[in-house]
Amino acid sequence: xxxxxxxxxxxxxxxxxxxxxxxxxxxxxxxxxxxxxxxxxxxxxxxxxxxxxxxxxxxxxxxxxxxxxxxxxxxxxxxxxxxxxxxxxxxxxxxxxxxxxxxxxxxxxxxxxxxxxxxxxxxxxxxxxxxxxxxxxxxxxxxxxxxxxxxxxxxxxxxxxxxxxxxxxxxxxxxxxxxxxxxxxxxxxxxxxxxxxxxxxxxxxxxx
Numbered sequence: 001x002x003x004x005x006x007x008x009x010x011x012x013x014x015x016x017x018x019x020x021x022x023x024x025x026x027x028x029x030x031x032x033x034x035x036x037x038x039x040x041x042x043x044x045x046x047x048x049x050x051x052x053x054x055x056x057x058x059x060x061x062x063x064x065x066x067x068x069x070x071x072x073x074x075x076x077x078x079x080x081x082x083x084x085x086x087x088x089x090x091x092x093x094x095x096x097x098x099x100x101x102x103x104x105x106x107x108x109x110x111x112x113x114x115x116x117x118x119x120x121x122x123x124x125x126x127x128x129x130x131x132x133x134x135x136x137x138x139x140x141x142x143x144x145x146x147x148x149x150x151x152x153x154x155x156x157x158x159x160x161x162x163x164x165x166x167x168x169x170x171x172x173x174x175x176x177x178x179x180x181x182x183x184x185x186x187x188x189x190x191x192x193x194x195x196x197x198x199x200x201x202x203x204x205x206x207x208x
Contacts, residue, residue, distance in 0.1 A: 001115040006093045007045030008084035009037060010077050010141055011052040011059075011101035012069055022058070023189050024101035028202040033104035033189060036202065038062055041099055044111040049087060050101075051080035071157055077141045078157060078164050085150035093147065100141040103188040104198060105205065107178050114144035117176035124149065126174040127165070130184060136175050139186040140164035143173070 011024050011034070024034035034050075042048050049065045053074065056066035067087050069079040077100070084096040097111045107113070110128065118126040128142035141164060149171070156167050178185055189195050 001095070001111055002044060003046050004093055005045045005095045005097050005111055005144075006084060006088035006091060006147075007041045007048040007111075008067075008080065008087075008096055008098045009034070009041065009048070009050045009064070009101050010080040010098055011050055012074070012077070012080045022052075022101070025058070026189065026195055027199075028104065029199045031202065033198065034059075034062060034101055036104040037099060037101065037106065038064065040106055040108055041097075041110075043108070045097055046093060047091065049084070051083050052101075071154070075157055075162050076164075078153070078162055078167060081143075081145055081164065082150060082153045082157065085145060085147045085153065088147040089150060096145045096147060098141060098143055098145065100188060102190070103142075103186055105183070105185050105187065105201065106142060107185050110142060110178075111144065113176040113178065114142075114174075117174040118144060121172075121174040123172050123174040125168050125171050126176055127168055128186060129175040129177050130180040130186060131177060132180070136177060138165060138173075138175060140168060142186060143168065 049067050052066050053068045067083050070083050071079050088096050099106050114126040126144045128139045129136040161167050189198050
């Protein structure tokens with residue numbers, strides 16, 4: 001699967017809850033969330049890009065191609081997934097693996113397990129999930145998407161669909177369950193308290 005997959009880090013949001021700016025550029029204590037995420041994603045993909053809007057020069061240090069949304073209006077992660085699909089199709093890669101830029105510690109087998117879930121359930125798309133209080137809770141920005149669905153997604157965005165989960169569930173998305181212990185791998189940084197928690201976790205992980 002790795003050789004067929006374009007990895008896409010979704011960084012097109014406006015980060016309003018953190019006062020604006022790029023949450024992926026915050027400091028974990030010597031490393032940024034984007035740098036940690038890039039290190040985890042690169043081995044899982046044939047190529048890795050960053051979906052971001054605005055001046056791409058601010059990401060030069062990552063060494064990643066920056067691809068903006070191809071549709072206007074800052075429509076959120078679903079527009080970023082479409083940008084990834086279009087780019088994957090241009091590269092001849094049939095799949096897109098996405099991750100959110102404010103979630104530094106995703107599983108290192110994310111793509112593998114998503115592909116297994118999609119194949120097992122015979123579904124075209126798959127989303128990551130963790131179990132909370134006995135129920136599987138999807139993490140829609142962590143998904144595996146076939147580039148062949150890009151026309152369908154473009155039409156959905158044009159019709160006003162902007163929630164990743166809504167569009168994915170319309171295609172019967174499979175759910176790949178990941179353990180939430182010893183920490184939630186989909187923990188994301190939305191508030192200053194989250195950043196403090198991410199710093200503690202990063203320090204712990206780097207010592208293991």
